[in-house]
Amino acid sequence: MKLYDGGKILIGLLVFVAFATFPFYYNFGTVNAKPEPKTDTPEIVKYQQEHNGKKECVESKEWMRGEHMQLLNQWRDSVVRDYNRGYISNTNHNRFDMSLQNGCMKCHSSKKKFCDECHNYMAVKPFCWDCHIAPKEDEKS
Amino acid sequence: MSMDRRQFLKITGISSILGLGTSIASATNLITGKQLLPPQVDRNKEALTAKRWAMVVDMSKFKTDEDFNKVFTACHTNHNVPDFRKPDGSPDRKFEVKWIWKAAYERAFPGQDNKYMSEHMKDMPFIVACNHCDNPACVRVCPTKATYKLPDGITMQDMHRCIGCRFCMAACPYGARSFNWVDPRTAPNLKADLPNREYPTRTKGVVEKCTFCSERLSVGKMPACVEAAPKGGLIFGDIEDPNSEVRKIVTSQLTIRRKPDLGTGPAIYYIVGGGDHA
Numbered sequence: 001m002k003l004y005d006g007g008k009i010l011i012g013l014l015v016f017v018a019f020a021t022f023p024f025y026y027n028f029g030t031v032n033a034k035p036e037p038k039t040d041t042p043e044i045v046k047y048q049q050e051h052n053g054k055k056e057c058v059e060s061k062e063w064m065r066g067e068h069m070q071l072l073n074q075w076r077d078s079v080v081r082d083y084n085r086g087y088i089s090n091t092n093h094n095r096f097d098m099s100l101q102n103g104c105m106k107c108h109s110s111k112k113k114f115c116d117e118c119h120n121y122m123a124v125k126p127f128c129w130d131c132h133i134a135p136k137e138d139e140k141s
Numbered sequence: 142m143s144m145d146r147r148q149f150l151k152i153t154g155i156s157s158i159l160g161l162g163t164s165i166a167s168a169t170n171l172i173t174g175k176q177l178l179p180p181q182v183d184r185n186k187e188a189l190t191a192k193r194w195a196m197v198v199d200m201s202k203f204k205t206d207e208d209f210n211k212v213f214t215a216c217h218t219n220h221n222v223p224d225f226r227k228p229d230g231s232p233d234r235k236f237e238v239k240w241i242w243k244a245a246y247e248r249a250f251p252g253q254d255n256k257y258m259s260e261h262m263k264d265m266p267f268i269v270a271c272n273h274c275d276n277p278a279c280v281r282v283c284p285t286k287a288t289y290k291l292p293d294g295i296t297m298q299d300m301h302r303c304i305g306c307r308f309c310m311a312a313c314p315y316g317a318r319s320f321n322w323v324d325p326r327t328a329p330n331l332k333a334d335l336p337n338r339e340y341p342t343r344t345k346g347v348v349e350k351c352t353f354c355s356e357r358l359s360v361g362k363m364p365a366c367v368e369a370a371p372k373g374g375l376i377f378g379d380i381e382d383p384n385s386e387v388r389k390i391v392t393s394q395l396t397i398r399r400k401p402d403l404g405t406g407p408a409i410y411y412i413v414g415g416g417d418h419a
Binding site: 071074075076078080081082083084085086087088090095098101102127130131132133 | 181182183
């Protein structure tokens with residue numbers, strides 16, 4: 001089999017492969033630290049001291065990692081459309097205020113450590129904070 | 142392996158049925174979310190409830206500019222409403238966002254004036270806001286159901302769903318809706334700090350308006366304007382309840398509503414005249 005214009009094609013292919021794989025070798029060797037979201041805000045530390053080190057919130061940590069987006073969507077529809085503002089946890093049967101700004105973030109008061117840590121790593125940009133107000137944080141922390 | 146036609150059809154038939162079954166099963170699993178149980182939710186116990194919220198505005202109770210401004214400020218600071226200014230400090234009407242404001246009689250009640258009416262009456266300021274109509278034009282035109290009726294009569298909006306098409310603004314006969322042409326957080330009154338950190342702002346490209354303070358009602362508080370108004374100036378309550386104050390006023394006195402002939406069924410009733418402004 002004869003390859004017509006073989007030189008041009010091979011050069012073209014090389015250029016294409018170089019471009020297509022650019023992101024891989026560009027980031028090769030750079031340290032990609034795993035995200036380490038933290039929930040050690042003063043509010044939570046205080047809560048745990050008062051409740052014998054109890055570590056539970058709306059639902060279990062593992063479940064929340066996977067499902068918090070759907071949960072927040074359910075909360076939104078429930079609050080905005082049905083006036084329901086209380087959520088009864090499936091794991092511990094406590095009642096929580098269904099509010100991102102006045103619920104979650106009251107304890108998880110560090111948006112950087114609680115939200116951005118993973119969202120930045122995964123390059124997801126939810127638009128929660130275009131409207132909702134994040135808690136005030138010290139610039140240095 | 143050789144296979145006759147009949148055998149081939151049998152096998153493909155059975156396997157396609159099996160395939161269909163599993164794909165349906167997995168699809169329903171995806172949709173329902175296998176771990177996401179239907180949420181158990183409830184209302185706040187302290188929430189104020191009604192069959193039909195309504196407001197009576199008694200203009201005779203508003204005497205000074207301060208009486209008006211207190212109401213507007215209470216509402217607009219409570220809801221982080223941006224206040225855009227021109228370089229010379231005057232309000233920038235181009236980017237104006239308003240939930241509650243004042244309009245002259247002539248403009249608030251067109252068709253209900255006459256040529257012998259005093260200039261004083263024609264220019265008399267009235268407090269106006271979203272009328273939370275029974276049959277709101279804005280809800281009818283909204284293509285995304287971002288604005289909708291709550292069962293207690295409030296015309297509510299879900300900012301998450303608003304696509305900024307502004308059909309509702311064109312539809313509303315009361316001009317009660319404002320569009321966010323720019324990010325509201327760039328407004329001078331919101332830039333440094335937000336007046337109410339418990340309530341969200343809006344974002345660029347959504348329409349907003351008065352919500353009868355549904356977020357305050359659900360924690361047992363009266364609307365911000367009602368609290369800030371002079372005593373008896375703004376009366377808020379359940380008009381379907383025969384013992385409520387609003388109902389008693391509307392039954393016993395002559396009240397008017399804005400543009401009732403349009404058939405929208407506004408829920409803000411005005412007591413005109415009486416006292417100094419007659």
